[in-house]
Amino acid sequence: MQSDVYQKIKDHPDFQILVAKRKSFALKLSAIVLVMYFSFILLVAFAPGVLAEPVAQGSVTTWGIPMGVFIIISSFLLTGIYVKRANTEFDEENQRIIEECLKG
Amino acid sequence: MFKRLKPFVLFPLLSLSSLVFAGDAISGAVEQQATNWSAIIMFLIFVAFTLGITVWSSRRTRSAADYYAAGGGITGFQNGLAIAGDYMSAASFLGISGLVYLSGFDGLIYSIGFLVGWPLILFMIAERLRNLGKFTFADVASYRLGQTQIRTLSAVGSLCVVSLYLIAQMVGSGKLIQLLFGLPYDYAVVLVGILMVLYVTMGGMLATTWVQIIKAVLLLSGASFMALMVLVYVGFDMGNLFQQATEVHEKGIAIMGPGGLVSDPVSAISLGIALMFGTAGLPHILMRFFTVADAREARKSVFYATGFIGYFYILTFIIGFGAIVLVSTNSEFLNEAGALIGGNNMAAIHLSKAVGGDWFLGFISAVAFATILAVVSGLALAGASAVSHDLYANVFRPDATDEEEVRVSKITTLVLGVIAIGLGILFEQQNIAFMVGLAFAIAASANFPVLFLSMYWQRLTTRGAMIGGWLGLLTAVSLVILGPIVWVQILGNESAVFPYKYPALFSVIVAFAGIWYFSITDKSAAGAQEREKFDQQFVRSHTGLGAAQAADH
Numbered sequence: 001m002q003s004d005v006y007q008k009i010k011d012h013p014d015f016q017i018l019v020a021k022r023k024s025f026a027l028k029l030s031a032i033v034l035v036m037y038f039s040f041i042l043l044v045a046f047a048p049g050v051l052a053e054p055v056a057q058g059s060v061t062t063w064g065i066p067m068g069v070f071i072i073i074s075s076f077l078l079t080g081i082y083v084k085r086a087n088t089e090f091d092e093e094n095q096r097i098i099e100e101c102l103k104g
Numbered sequence: 105m106f107k108r109l110k111p112f113v114l115f116p117l118l119s120l121s122s123l124v125f126a127g128d129a130i131s132g133a134v135e136q137q138a139t140n141w142s143a144i145i146m147f148l149i150f151v152a153f154t155l156g157i158t159v160w161s162s163r164r165t166r167s168a169a170d171y172y173a174a175g176g177g178i179t180g181f182q183n184g185l186a187i188a189g190d191y192m193s194a195a196s197f198l199g200i201s202g203l204v205y206l207s208g209f210d211g212l213i214y215s216i217g218f219l220v221g222w223p224l225i226l227f228m229i230a231e232r233l234r235n236l237g238k239f240t241f242a243d244v245a246s247y248r249l250g251q252t253q254i255r256t257l258s259a260v261g262s263l264c265v266v267s268l269y270l271i272a273q274m275v276g277s278g279k280l281i282q283l284l285f286g287l288p289y290d291y292a293v294v295l296v297g298i299l300m301v302l303y304v305t306m307g308g309m310l311a312t313t314w315v316q317i318i319k320a321v322l323l324l325s326g327a328s329f330m331a332l333m334v335l336v337y338v339g340f341d342m343g344n345l346f347q348q349a350t351e352v353h354e355k356g357i358a359i360m361g362p363g364g365l366v367s368d369p370v371s372a373i374s375l376g377i378a379l380m381f382g383t384a385g386l387p388h389i390l391m392r393f394f395t396v397a398d399a400r401e402a403r404k405s406v407f408y409a410t411g412f413i414g415y416f417y418i419l420t421f422i423i424g425f426g427a428i429v430l431v432s433t434n435s436e437f438l439n440e441a442g443a444l445i446g447g448n449n450m451a452a453i454h455l456s457k458a459v460g461g462d463w464f465l466g467f468i469s470a471v472a473f474a475t476i477l478a479v480v481s482g483l484a485l486a487g488a489s490a491v492s493h494d495l496y497a498n499v500f501r502p503d504a505t506d507e508e509e510v511r512v513s514k515i516t517t518l519v520l521g522v523i524a525i526g527l528g529i530l531f532e533q534q535n536i537a538f539m540v541g542l543a544f545a546i547a548a549s550a551n552f553p554v555l556f557l558s559m560y561w562q563r564l565t566t567r568g569a570m571i572g573g574w575l576g577l578l579t580a581v582s583l584v585i586l587g588p589i590v591w592v593q594i595l596g597n598e599s600a601v602f603p604y605k606y607p608a609l610f611s612v613i614v615a616f617a618g619i620w621y622f623s624i625t626d627k628s629a630a631g632a633q634e635r636e637k638f639d640q641q642f643v644r645s646h647t648g649l650g651a652a653q654a655a656d657h
Contacts, residue, residue: 006643019646026227033227037220038376044213044362045372051209052361060346062360068212072414075223076407082226083407087400094647 008101018093025085029078036071134279134446139286142466143473147285150322150474151299157314161307168506169652171308171513172239172489173394176653178313180401184408187392189316190482191218191383191409192323192416194475195276195540198449200417204424205432205444205451208349208359211424215417217376221383222413226406229384231399232559232645238652240486241390242494245555248637250566250630252499254554257573259490261550262387264577266487267527268543269388270480270520274528275536277476283446284453284469289532292473297525300480304488305514309395312481319478322471324412327419330452330468333459334426349428359428371604378608382544385552388486399648420452427451430458480524488516538589541606545584549576549611557619559645562638565631568623576615583607 009015043050051064165171178186196218204211237243242258274293281292303311338345350357383389393402431437431444437454439445444454456468492513497504504512554573557564584590586601604610623631644650 003640005649006640009643009647009649010639015643015646022646030224030227033220033223037216037380038373040216041213041372041376042369045369048362052358054360059343060350060357060360061343062209064209064212064361065342065346068209068216069418071216072219072418075219076411076414079223079226079407079410082223083403086231086403091400098647098649 005101009097012097012101014093015097018090018097022086022090026082029082033075033078036074040067040071134282136282136288137284137286137446140284140466140469142463143469144285144287144466146466146470147473150318150470154311154315154318154474154477155299155302157318158303158307158311161311161314165308165310168239168510170310171510172391172485172493174309174313176395176397178395178401180396180404181408182313182317183392183396183401183405185320185412186313186316186395187389187405187409188412188416189318189320189323189478190388190392191413192320192475193273193276193479194280194472195272195449197323197327197416197420197475198280198452198472201420201424201427201452201455202448202450204421205427206448207355207363208353208425208428209361210363212417212421213362215420217379218383219410219414219417221380222406222410224380225384226403226410228556229559230393230402230406231648233390233393233555234396234399234402235645235648235651236559236641237394239391239394239493240489241387241551241555242490245551245558245569246498247558248634248641249558249564249569250634253566253570254558254573255494255498257554257570257577258551259494261385261546261573261577262490262494263487264546264581265385265387265543265551266483266490266520267523268539268546270483270487270524271527271531272536272539272543273476273480273483274524275531275534277473277480278528278532280473280476283450284473290529293525293528296476296480297521297528299477300484300524301518301521303477303481304484304517308510309391309485312478312485313392313395315481316478319471319474320412323475324416324419326456326464326468326471327416327423327452329464330426330455330459331419331422334422334430334455337426337430337459345422345425345429349425352433353428370609371606374604374606374609377612378541378544378548378606381548381552381612382608383547385547385550385555386544387490387547387551388482390551390555391486391489392482394652397653398651423452423455426459427455431455434458484517484520484524487520488513491516535589535594538584538594541589542580542584545580545606545608545611546577548608549580549615550574553612553615553619557616559641561623562635562642563623564619565623565626565628565634567626567628567631568619568621571622572615572617572619575618576611579614580607580611583611 051062051067053063055061055063055066169175200211200215203214233241233244236247242255245258246254274296277292277296278289281287282289303315338348346360350359353359396402396405431451431454437445444450453465453468457465492509496512497509550573553576554569558569583602584607587607588600588605591597591600
């Protein structure tokens with residue numbers, strides 16, 4: 001019986017939509033993190049001067065500081081964005097599909 | 105406290121060439137300090153309290169699910185804290201603040217690398233891992249593949265990572281006890297080994313989790329207080345802090361930009377890959393995802409963990425700069441040569457005295473040492489599970505009962521404890537800076553590719569996973585041996601056969617390419633069956649239907 005349910009879920013059109021939605025959401029967020037991090041690392045390797053540039057005339061604070069802190073804070077915020085959507089919208093949809101398929 | 109001091113040998117952290125994961129390995133020769141009683145007393149209170157929790161946990165640990173996964177009854181928030189406690193090692197607290205003290209901005213580059221793996225773990229791995237697995241990540245990797253081959257590979261990968269990490273922590277504990285408590289090296293190694301075995305064998309995952317949670321709370325509160333005092337000193341003006349730091353630091357304005365931590369693009373990318381994929385392949389971290397009830401809580405765990413870890417790294421940055429301003433200018437903390445007493449890794453420790461006096465110094469010292477206990481306990485449990493759950497119960501004795509399996513796990517923990525004490529003492533004078541780096545490289549090149557592709561790629565077969573995984577592991581190990589740290593600095597050869605310090609870029613590509621090639625060319629009937637099982641696994645990984653449930657209590 002168990003494998004029937006799996007097959008049913010797999011064929012459920014809403015399941016396929018859910019999977020596609022989740023995939024594209026996760027991919028987009030991953031891409032943001034990867035682009036952010038590797039741009040930063042490549043700046044460190046190729047153009048360290050950019051990061052050492054002062055944010056304002058006469059200031060010792062460089063662009064590297066706000067950029068670094070920005071990456072840390074946005075990593076956290078992105079996890080929040082993902083969890084919020086996955087734990088509400090995706091989970092509800094998921095629960096509904098399972099129940100429909102278990103019923104018959 | 106630090107009176108009657110002789111000149112100190114500085115940590116090799118000073119030389120940028122040995123900066124391989126230096127932030128995660130305390131190494132180099134140190135000299136024992138005067139006995140620090142306030143630190144010792146506070147540490148003993150921590151030990152008494154955590155042993156109490158261990159006794160409490162032991163009454164609640166009956167089944168295998170209790171032992172390996174705390175019965176699945178940890179909440180997302182608790183698990184997030186425990187993950188943070190597992191991940192923020194003593195060396196990353198002292199090492200990264202020390203790195204900031206030494207060269208400013210470079211410390212931030214390092215912290216970011218250690219953090220960015222977390223969002224990716226959430227987006228790609230966390231929920232599927234929880235939905236498919238039971239106790240270890242090998243449950244997931246071997247879900248539809250050959251149990252014997254894949255579990256053996258994963259267990260070897262886990263044991264390599266755990267042993268390397270464990271040795272680094274043991275040696276670190278020995279160095280720290282000399283610096284922080286003024287006690288001999290061997291005391292620390294033996295004490296840490298014994299406590300680790302007690303926590304894990306008596307209290308299993310429940311005790312380990314609470315030790316990690318308590319440690320995380322203590323470390324975050326202590327670091328918050330220090331950062332707050334620094335901010336009060338500069339009038340909550342970061343610009344003012346940076347201004348003062350550049351005025352007194354010998355490198356001046358150069359500390360505000362990248363310094364030479366990663367100089368060439370290949371090393372930069374390779375380090376990034378090791379940190380990112382390595383984090384997603386650490387067995388003691390992956391194991392934590394099975395302690396929560398479901399995928400929903402697993403996701404929350406990562407959210408909280410990322411927040412705590414990110415916050416912690418921002419604190420270490422402020423602490424490092426605070427130490428430049430408040431410690432490097434105070435002769436109380438400097439030796440005759442004008443260098444920091446005990447080495448740069450002591451920056452945060454000295455700052456704690458500068459902002460909070462002797463008792464706060466004792467508190468931070470005790471927390472720094474307690475941190476090691478939390479990390480080694482998680483490691484020991486992960487190593488023991490690889491042996492008992494993956495090798496014993498699924499390869500050698502598939503008909504073993506839960507009780508036998510847990511007994512094997514406890515015996516393994518004891519053996520690991522003895523080995524860790526032995527190697528900890530043996531490696532006292534060795535250069536261990538490469539070890540955590542190698543652990544990350546193996547995690548990224550053997551554990552991660554197999555785990556990741558088993559969840560995402562239908563055409564993966566046992567043959568592909570096995571050959572590719574072993575190739576990745578062997579490549580990572582050989583390239584580290586042939587690289588500048590082991591080949592030149594340790595073995596004393598003229599020049600390195602492999603020029604880069606970080607092998608991950610190459611070994612990860614070898615692993616993925618190997619897995620891909622030997623999977624697509626696999627025409628066997630077994631391979632076809634494994635591909636057929638993907639659909640069922642796919643549905644379960646998405647919906648959680650059939651996933652291991654939380655145990656009733």
